[in-house]
Amino acid sequence: MRSILFLLAIVTINSSALAQFRCQELKSEAYAHGANGHIISIDNRAKSDTIDILHYNLHLDFTEITQKKIAGHCDIAFTPKVSNVGGISLDLLELQVDSILQNGISINYTYNDTIIRAAFAGSLNTTDTVLLKVFYHGTPVDDGSGFGGWHQSGGYYYNLGVGFAANPHTFGRAWFPCFDNFVEKTTYDFHFSTVKPLRPYANGLRISESAISGDTILTHWKMADPIPTYLASVAISNYAEITDNVMGINGSMPIMLMAKPADSLNMVNSFLNIKPTFTTFENSFGPYHWQKVGYCATPRGAMEHATSIHLPTSLVNGNLSGEDIIAHELAHHWWGNLVTCETDADMWINEGMAEFSSHLYTESVYGREHYVDVVLGNADVVLNNAHVNDDGFKAIQGLTHEYVYGTHVYQKGAMVGHNLRAYIGDSLFFSGLTTLLQNNKYGNLSSTQFRDQLSTITGVPLNDFFDGWVFNPGFPQFSVDSLYTPALSNQVDIKLTQRIRKAPALFRNVPVFVTFFSETGDTTSRKVMMNGTNATASFQNLPFVPKYALASYNGTLLTGNTYDEHNITKTGVYNARKSKMKITANTLTDSAKVIVMHHWAGPGGKIPAGKDYRLSPQHYWTVQGTDLNNVDITGNITVRRGLYNLDEELISTNSDSLVVLYRADATKEWTLYPDQVKTKLGSITLMDINKLKAGDYVFANTAEKVGLQEIEGNKGSIEIYPNPAGNEIKIRFNETDKKHYDIRMVDASGKELYRKQAKISSSSNELSLDVTNVKSAFVVVSVNGEGRKVTLMK
Numbered sequence: 001m002r003s004i005l006f007l008l009a010i011v012t013i014n015s016s017a018l019a020q021f022r023c024q025e026l027k028s029e030a031y032a033h034g035a036n037g038h039i040i041s042i043d044n045r046a047k048s049d050t051i052d053i054l055h056y057n058l059h060l061d062f063t064e065i066t067q068k069k070i071a072g073h074c075d076i077a078f079t080p081k082v083s084n085v086g087g088i089s090l091d092l093l094e095l096q097v098d099s100i101l102q103n104g105i106s107i108n109y110t111y112n113d114t115i116i117r118a119a120f121a122g123s124l125n126t127t128d129t130v131l132l133k134v135f136y137h138g139t140p141v142d143d144g145s146g147f148g149g150w151h152q153s154g155g156y157y158y159n160l161g162v163g164f165a166a167n168p169h170t171f172g173r174a175w176f177p178c179f180d181n182f183v184e185k186t187t188y189d190f191h192f193s194t195v196k197p198l199r200p201y202a203n204g205l206r207i208s209e210s211a212i213s214g215d216t217i218l219t220h221w222k223m224a225d226p227i228p229t230y231l232a233s234v235a236i237s238n239y240a241e242i243t244d245n246v247m248g249i250n251g252s253m254p255i256m257l258m259a260k261p262a263d264s265l266n267m268v269n270s271f272l273n274i275k276p277t278f279t280t281f282e283n284s285f286g287p288y289h290w291q292k293v294g295y296c297a298t299p300r301g302a303m304e305h306a307t308s309i310h311l312p313t314s315l316v317n318g319n320l321s322g323e324d325i326i327a328h329e330l331a332h333h334w335w336g337n338l339v340t341c342e343t344d345a346d347m348w349i350n351e352g353m354a355e356f357s358s359h360l361y362t363e364s365v366y367g368r369e370h371y372v373d374v375v376l377g378n379a380d381v382v383l384n385n386a387h388v389n390d391d392g393f394k395a396i397q398g399l400t401h402e403y404v405y406g407t408h409v410y411q412k413g414a415m416v417g418h419n420l421r422a423y424i425g426d427s428l429f430f431s432g433l434t435t436l437l438q439n440n441k442y443g444n445l446s447s448t449q450f451r452d453q454l455s456t457i458t459g460v461p462l463n464d465f466f467d468g469w470v471f472n473p474g475f476p477q478f479s480v481d482s483l484y485t486p487a488l489s490n491q492v493d494i495k496l497t498q499r500i501r502k503a504p505a506l507f508r509n510v511p512v513f514v515t516f517f518s519e520t521g522d523t524t525s526r527k528v529m530m531n532g533t534n535a536t537a538s539f540q541n542l543p544f545v546p547k548y549a550l551a552s553y554n555g556t557l558l559t560g561n562t563y564d565e566h567n568i569t570k571t572g573v574y575n576a577r578k579s580k581m582k583i584t585a586n587t588l589t590d591s592a593k594v595i596v597m598h599h600w601a602g603p604g605g606k607i608p609a610g611k612d613y614r615l616s617p618q619h620y621w622t623v624q625g626t627d628l629n630n631v632d633i634t635g636n637i638t639v640r641r642g643l644y645n646l647d648e649e650l651i652s653t654n655s656d657s658l659v660v661l662y663r664a665d666a667t668k669e670w671t672l673y674p675d676q677v678k679t680k681l682g683s684i685t686l687m688d689i690n691k692l693k694a695g696d697y698v699f700a701n702t703a704e705k706v707g708l709q710e711i712e713g714n715k716g717s718i719e720i721y722p723n724p725a726g727n728e729i730k731i732r733f734n735e736t737d738k739k740h741y742d743i744r745m746v747d748a749s750g751k752e753l754y755r756k757q758a759k760i761s762s763s764s765n766e767l768s769l770d771v772t773n774v775k776s777a778f779v780v781v782s783v784n785g786e787g788r789k790v791t792l793m794k
Contacts, residue, residue, distance in 0.1 A: 044168045044181040045343070047089055053078045053179055054129070057189040060176075062200065062236060063216055065157045070095075071137035074176045078132065083125045088132070090116040091173035091180040093149070095138035103131055116177055134177045141174060149174035151300055155260070156237045156313075157198070158298045161230035161305055167401060169344055172229025182340050183444050185226035190234065192219050197238035201258050203227065203308050204291050225290055225306065226442045231337055233305030235296035240264050246275045249287040253278075259297040259316055266318035267297065273320065273365055277327045280364040281357060285334040286434035289441055293330065304332035304354075324358045331357030339437055342444040344404045348396040348470070349445055351405070352413015359414060372555035375418050379558040380578045382412045383475065383600050388644045393473035393502040397447045415558050416469045422511055422557040423465050424458055432458040447471070464508040474503025477560030477601035478512045478530065478551040479622065481666030490542045492516065494549060496528055496535045497666065499601035501560050501618070506532060515553040518544035521593055521626040525554045548624045548694070550597060560600035568592045568631050580646075581621055582636040583692065594625040594633065594692075603698050606669040613661060613670055613700045618646040620698035628694060635689035635697070638777075638791075650701055651685070657701040660687055664695045672704055673697070681723045684791055718783050724791040727772040729781060733765045741783055745769055747776035 057075035064070075078088070097111045100118050109118040116134070124130060140150035140159070148163025148171045163171035173180040192200040196215040204223030212218050223232070235258065242257040242264060255274065259267040274293070282288055294308045301312040302325050309329040315322030335357065336350035359378065363371035386407040387393045396408050396416060403409070421429045435457045436450070445453075447470055455462040468476070477499045484493040494514065498506055510530040514537075515523050522544055528537045552561040562578035569591045576582040579596040602617035623635070639647045639658065650658055662673040675690040689697065719732040731743065745754040754769055771779060771792055778791045 044091075044170070044179075045183050047179050048181060048184045050080065050082055050085060051078050051088060051179070052081050053184050053186045055187050055189070056176065056178065056232070057191075058176055059191045060234075061193045062157070062198070063193055063195050065152070065194070065198070065236060068139045068152065069137070070140060070175070073133050073135040074178075076132045076134065076177070077129065079129045080124045080126050083123075085120070085124045087117060087119045090118070090134065090177040092116055092134075092136065092177040093173045094141050095136050095175075097177075098135040098137065100135070101133040104133075136177065143171060143174075147300060151298070153299050156235070156298050158235040158237075158296070158310060159233055160300060160303045160310060161233060162303065164405060169401075169404060170228065170230040172232055175234075176229075176232075178229045180229050182228050182230070182343060185228050185340075185442055187226055188221075188223040188232055190219075190221040190223070192221075192234065192236075193217070194219070194236055198236050199239050200234050200236045201239060201256075201294070201296050201308055202234050203232060203306050205254075223291070223306070227306045227337065228340060231304070231306045233296075233303075233308050233310065235298055235308065235310060239296070242267055246278050246293065248278065249282050250289075253288060253293060254291075255293045257295050259313075263297060263313070263316050267316050269318040270316055270320065270322060271295075271326065273323050273361075274326065274330070276365050277323070277330060277361045280361045281331055281334060283364075284357070284360060284430050284433070286437055288333060289338055290333055295326070295329075302329050304329045304336060306333065306337045324362075327361045328354050328358035331361075334437055338442065339440045340444050342446040342449075344401070345398050346445070346447045346450075347399070347404045348409050348413035348416065349447065349450060351410050352396060353417050355410045355414035356417030359418070375415070375558060376555050376562065376578070378411055378418075379415055380562045382407065382415050383560065383562060386412050387502070395471050395473050397470050419469060419558055420462075420465065422513075423462070423509075424460050428458040428460060432460075461509075468503070468507040468510075472504055475501045475560040475600060476503065476507040476510060477501060477599050478510075479561075479599060479603075479666070480514060480549040480551050483546065483549050483665075485545060488545050490545055491538065491540050492542060492546050492549070493538045494528075494536065495666075496530060496537065496551060498530055498533055498535075499560075499599075499604065501601045508532075511557060512551055512559075513554055513556045514549050514551050516542060516544075516546040516549045517624070517626070519547050519626070523554075525556070550595065550622070550624065553595075553597075561597055562600070563595055563597035566594045566596075568594060568633070573636075579621070580619075580637065584634045584636060586632045586634060588631040590627065590630040592625060592627040592630045594623065594628065594631075596635070597622045597624075603666075603696060605663060605666055605696075608669045608671070611670075611702070611704070613702050613704075614650070615661070615670070616647065616650055616699040618649065620696055622696050623692055624694050633692045635692045637687045637689070639685040639687060639699070647699060650699055657703060658685060658687075659700055659702055659704070660689055661698050661700045662695055666696070670698070670700070672702070679789065681789065681791060684724065686789060720781050720783075720788045720790060723788075725771065726792075727770065729769040729771055729779070729790055731767045731769070731781065731783065733767075743767065743769075744782045745771075746780050746782075747774060747778075753779065 054077040060070055060072035062070060094113045097116060100107055100109050102121055105121060107118055107121055109116055142149040142151055143163030143166050145165035148160050148166055150159055159175050161171055162169050170180045172178045188203060190202040194200050194217055196217060200219050202221035204221050207220040207222050209217060209219045238260060239258040240261040244255040245252045246255055257267050257271060290307050292307050295311045296308055297313045297316045298310040299313050301310040303310045315325060331354040335353035341347050341349045359374045362374050389407040390403050394408050396413050432454050436454050451462050451466045479497055480494050481497045482495045496512060500506060508531050512528045512530045513525050514528055515525045517523055524543055526539050528535055552559045564577050564579040566574040568585050568588060571585045574583045579598045581596045599620050602615060603620040607613045660673045660676045661670040663670050673689060677688040679686040721730055741758045743756045743758050746752050758767060774792060778789055781788050781790055
C-alpha cells in the first residue's frame with residue numbers, strides 16, 4: 001500500500017524520480033486529514049493466542065448496495081488453542097447483528113457497535129472444531145480519514161482493508177466479523193449477490209457465476225491461500241475483464257485486470273510492464289505463491305489486497321506514470337502479504353521493503369543508471385522531509401500509531417532496503433531474502449526476527465546494520481578528507497571520515513564506496529570498510545591517476561551525501577536539485593563538469609588561531625569537477641529560517657554574522673572566502689559565492705567582515721516590494737521629476753517574462769507586475785539595468 005500526494009512541494013527533485021514516491025502519498029494524505037493527535041497503537045493479537053480461525057465463508061447480499069445496504073452472514077470455522085474456552089470476541093464495526101448460531105444452535109451475545117462477545121454453549125477444548133454463523137446487516141462505514149473501510153462513488157463499491165485513522169489500522173471489521181489483526185491468517189470463500197451490470201471481484205479465483213432471478217447474479221470466489229483480514233477485499237462495478245498470463249517459476253500465472261469498459265484500453269496501456277515487473281520480483285525474492293495477479297480500478301487506492309489490488313482510477317490513464325505504484329502493490333505479495341509484519345511497529349517490513357521493490361523493478365526494466373537516479377532521489381526525500389513530516393528524527397522500527405504510514409516507514413524503509421543490499425552484497429542479499437520469505441511464507445516477522453534469520457541464512461552479522469539503520473534514528477555521512485598520489489602514480493592513499501546527523505552513535509562496519517575521478521572525468525569506485533570516525537586505505541593500480549575522490553557518489557550505499565552534477569556548456573543558471581547550491585555560469589571558454597555535493601552533517605575541521613568562527617553543525621558543501629578553469633561560476637545559496645531548517649541554529653544566533661568559509665580539503669584551515677556577497681531580503685538571506693573553485697564550503701558565524709559584501713534589498717529612490725512576494729510585485733518610483741525607465745523581469749533560468757518602457761510621474765508612480773503564473777522560486781526585476789532578486793512564496 002502506498003501514501004504522499006505527488007511529492008511535497010517543499011522538496012525539489014528531478015522529474016524522472018518524481019513518480020517514484022507516491023504510493024505513501026495516496027494513503028497518508030488521507031491520514032493527515034483524519035488523524036487527531038497521538039494515539040497509542042492497540043495490539044489486537046491476544047485473541048489469536050486463544051482461538052485459531054480456520055476459515056471465513058462470507059455470504060453477502062449486495063443487491064441494495066446502491067442504497068448503501070448489505071446483508072448476509074459470515075461463517076467462521078475455528079478451533080481453540082487452549083482448553084476451557086467459554087466464548088469469543090469478534091471485531092465488527094457499526095453494523096446490526098441479527099443472530100449468532102454455534103453449530104446451528106442460537107447462542108447469547110452482546111454487541112457494542114465495535115466488539116461482539118458471544119458465549120459458547122459450554123466450554124471448548126483444543127480438540128473441538130466449531131462453525132459460528134453471524135447474521136448481520138446495515139450500512140458499512142468508512143474510516144473517516146478518507147482511506148479505509150467501505151467506499152462508494154461513481155458507480156464503484158469497494159472496501160479498503162487499512163484504515164489510516166483506525167486503531168488498530170487493520171480494517172476488515174468494517175464489513176465482516178473477524179479477528180482483525182496482522183497475525184490471524186486464514187482462507188476464504190466469498191458468495192456475493194449483485195444486480196447486473198454490477199459484478200463483484202474478490203481475492204483468489206472465481207469458482208462460479210450464476211443467475212438467481214432476473215438480473216441478479218450469484219458469484220463465488222475462493223481464496224485458497226491464508227491472509228489476514230485487512231487483505232480480504234471486494235470491488236463491485238460494471239467491470240470489464242482483461243485477462244492474460246505470465247510465465248512464472250511455478251508455471252503459468254493468470255493475470256486479471258478489472259476496469260470499466262471505457263477505461264479498458266487505458267488499463268492495458270498502463271500495465272505494459274507488469275510482466276517484466278513480475279519477473280523481476282520472482283528473480284529477486286522467489287516464486288509468486290498466489291492464485292492470480294489481479295488489479296481492480298477503484299476511485300481510491302492503492303491497496304494491496306492479495307490477488308485483487310485496488311488501484312486508483314487516476315492511474316488508469318493509458319500511460320506509465322503510475323507503474324511505480326503498480327509495482328509497489330505487486331511487491332506486497334512478497335512483503336506484507338506473504339510475510340507480514342508482526343505488529344504495525346514493524347510496518348517497514350511491509351511498506352519499506354515494498355517501496356524498495358518499486359525502485360528495484362526500474363533496474364531491470366530501465367537499467368542501472370535509472371535505478372540509481374531513483375534511489376538517490378529517494379534518499380534526498382528522506383534527508384529533507386522525513387523529520388519534518390514525522391515530527392522529528394525517528395527509527396523506522398517501533399513508531400507509534402500516527403507515524404506508521406509516514407515517510408520514515410516508506411521512504412527511509414526503502415533506503416534501508418537498498419543499503420542492506422550494499423552491506424550484504426547482491427548474491428547473498430537476493431538469495432537470502434528468497435530463503436527468508438520461503439521459510440516464513442504466510443507467516444509474520446518482527447524486525448529482530450528479520451535480522452536474526454537473515455543473518456543466519458547469509459552468514460553476515462547484521463546487528464550493526466540494524467542498530468544503525470533500523471532501531472535508531474539519524475544518518476551517517478562520509479567524506480574523503482585527503483587524497484595522496486605518490487609521484488602522480490596510479491596508487492592512491494586516502495583518509496575517510498565519518499560524521500553523523502541526529503544519530504546516537506557512529507555507524508559500525510559500513511561498506512563505504514569511494515569514487516575516484518581522473519583529470520578527464522573517468523571514474524572507478526572502490527569499497528572501504530568504515531568502523532569509527534576515521535579510516536585510511538590504499539589502492540594500487542587504478543586505471544588512471546586520480547585527481548579527486550568523493551564518497552557515496554555512485555549510489556551503491558545511500559548516506560548523508562546528496563549531490564548535483566552539471567555539464568556546463570553555456571552560460572546561465574543551473575538549478576539545485578539535491579545539493580542546495582544553485583550555480584550560475586557567468587562566462588566560459590569551453591565546457592566543464594561541476595559536481596556540488598551537499599553533506600548532511602557538520603564538517604568540523606581546523607580553525608585558525610585567534611579566529612572566532614562557529615561552524616554550522618548541520619551541513620556543508622564540497623565542489624569538484626573537470627576543467628573548472630574553463631568557467632567562471634557563482635554558487636548561489638538561499639538561507640531560510642524555520643524549525644527544521646539546516647541554518648536555523650546559526651541565523652537564530654546572529655544572522656548578521658553569517659559568512660561562508662572555505663578550505664581546499666580537510667587538511668587545511670577554514671578561512672573566510674574572499675569573494676562572497678550576502679543579500680538580505682526581509683527574512684531571507686541569499687549568499688553568492690563568486691569565482692567558485694574546488695574545495696569545501698560551510699556557513700559560520702564570525703565578527704570578521706573582510707571580503708564580505710552585504711546588500712540590503714529595496715533601498716534608494718526605487719522600491720521593489722513585497723519581498724517575498726505572492727502573486728504581485730510592485731515597483732514604487734519615489735523620484736519627483738519625470739523619467740523614463742526600462743523595466744524587465746526574468747525567471748531563474750534567465751527567461752524574460754516582462755519588458756516595458758515606462759514613464760512615471762509623481763501622480764502615477766507605481767507599477768504592478770503579475771507573477772501569478774510564474775513557476776520559478778524567484779525572479780529578478782531590473783529597473784534601468786539595476787536588478788533586485790524577489791523570492792516568490794507560492
